[in-house]
Amino acid sequence: MTIPFYDRSLAGSRELVEELPGLGYTDVWSAEVSGVDGFVPLALAAQWAPQVRLGTAIVPVSTRGPGLLAMSAATLADLAPGRFVLGIGASSPAIVERWNAGEFVKPYARTRDTLRFLRKALAGEKVSEAYETFQVKGFKLERAPEIPPKIVLAALRPRMLRLAAAEADGAITNWLSPQDVRKVRAEVGAETELIARLFVCVSEDVDKVRERARWMLASYLTVPVYAAFHEWLGRGEALRPMQEAWAAGDRQGALKAIPDEVVDDLVVHGDAATCRARVREYVANGLTTPVLAPIPGGEVPIAQAVRDLAPGEA
Numbered sequence: 362m363t364i365p366f367y368d369r370s371l372a373g374s375r376e377l378v379e380e381l382p383g384l385g386y387t388d389v390w391s392a393e394v395s396g397v398d399g400f401v402p403l404a405l406a407a408q409w410a411p412q413v414r415l416g417t418a419i420v421p422v423s424t425r426g427p428g429l430l431a432m433s434a435a436t437l438a439d440l441a442p443g444r445f446v447l448g449i450g451a452s453s454p455a456i457v458e459r460w461n462a463g464e465f466v467k468p469y470a471r472t473r474d475t476l477r478f479l480r481k482a483l484a485g486e487k488v489s490e491a492y493e494t495f496q497v498k499g500f501k502l503e504r505a506p507e508i509p510p511k512i513v514l515a516a517l518r519p520r521m522l523r524l525a526a527a528e529a530d531g532a533i534t535n536w537l538s539p540q541d542v543r544k545v546r547a548e549v550g551a552e553t554e555l556i557a558r559l560f561v562c563v564s565e566d567v568d569k570v571r572e573r574a575r576w577m578l579a580s581y582l583t584v585p586v587y588a589a590f591h592e593w594l595g596r597g598e599a600l601r602p603m604q605e606a607w608a609a610g611d612r613q614g615a616l617k618a619i620p621d622e623v624v625d626d627l628v629v630h631g632d633a634a635t636c637r638a639r640v641r642e643y644v645a646n647g648l649t650t651p652v653l654a655p656i657p658g659g660e661v662p663i664a665q666a667v668r669d670l671a672p673g674e675a
Contacts (some may be wrong), residue, residue: 362386363418363558363654364402368663371397375409377664382412385673390416390448390558390652394456400433407441415445418533418558418652419515421452422475423468424461428500430475431482438483438506448533448556449475450515453584468586470494473524476512483509513556517590522548531556531649536581538626539642541594546647556650559643561629561636563666564659573658574628575616583607583615599623633661633669640670 362381365371381389389406393399399420406415415437420430430449437445451468458465474492481488485505488497513531516522522545525532531554534545546555560577562570581587583604591600599620606614629639640651655666 362389362667363652364389364391364406365397366663366667367655368657371402371405374402375405377667378406378409380668382410384668384671386413386671388414388416388650388652390418390556392418392558393420395460400437403437403445404440407437407444411441413444415441416513416556416652417446417448418556419448419450419452421457421461422449422472423452423457423463423465427475427478427482427495427497431479431500431502434479434483434510435502435504435506438508438510439504442506443508445510446513446530447479447510448513448515449479450533451521451586452515453586455584467494469520469524472514472521473528476514476524476529479512480509483512513554516549517586518593519548526550526553530554533557536560536578536587536590536627537594539639539646539648540626542643542646542648544594554649555647556652557643557648558652558654559629559640560627560654560656561640561666561670562656562659563633563636563661563669564630565632566660567630569658570628570630571621571624573656574624574630575619577656578619578624578627579603579607579612579615596623628656630659633666636670 364378365374391399391402399417403415434447451472454465457463471494474494482502487501489499490497511530513533514525514529516525516532522532526549532549533556535558564570582591582600602618603615606618629636643651653670655663657663
């Protein structure tokens, strides 16, 4: 499950987070865009639901220095020994440059270098090394975690997916259909943990769901890395009218240009039983860890959707 929930603050999420283990949820995963940061929700969840695995999906590698990223990860690993997974990724120019005054350069290399640095730092080693994208001199955690966290990479295309399989402990992806999972799985092999956030709306009002989902899809699939991802997945032609309208400043035209089939491919919706069946399709096609993100807009409130979508339900 993704935390915090769309319809409430982090402070107001405690009771629902406490319910998650009893409902059969095994993991809680945060995100980091322009709302809460990636670490604080998990620090709270470590106390509210001490049975579950905790993961960041994802924290960018270019909005924190390498040492600070290691310190934050070590703190979570200390709070939840053996239960914390650090998800890192390149992020996007908007988040890194426009919002955080950083530099979005060589995203593949920066992610690879950060992964290699974190492996050493979180194992308690003193790191002095010149990487391709940064240099670290004499960094050593004052308190390295007894159990270093697993590290997984946000990966959308073959090169990063292969890096995740070769050097990390898993790959995180986003905005894909059950059928797309097979193509992604082929790049990482059978043994790599494959994680994906699945946006779910428990609602049988198809028109209302599609209206909301189009805004979400347009905001993501116009980002160059996601446009390239869906080009690779085979949706380039289907999405081109939307991308052209968006680039021209025609937001309404862009929304209307997204085919219904694309919305239905990428957003799980229907009654709870239909949604659970759809999630099982992802798993059957090779997804290891589906991370649900219930979105508002349906007739079922988020809290009830969380309960109705629970793995323990029939």
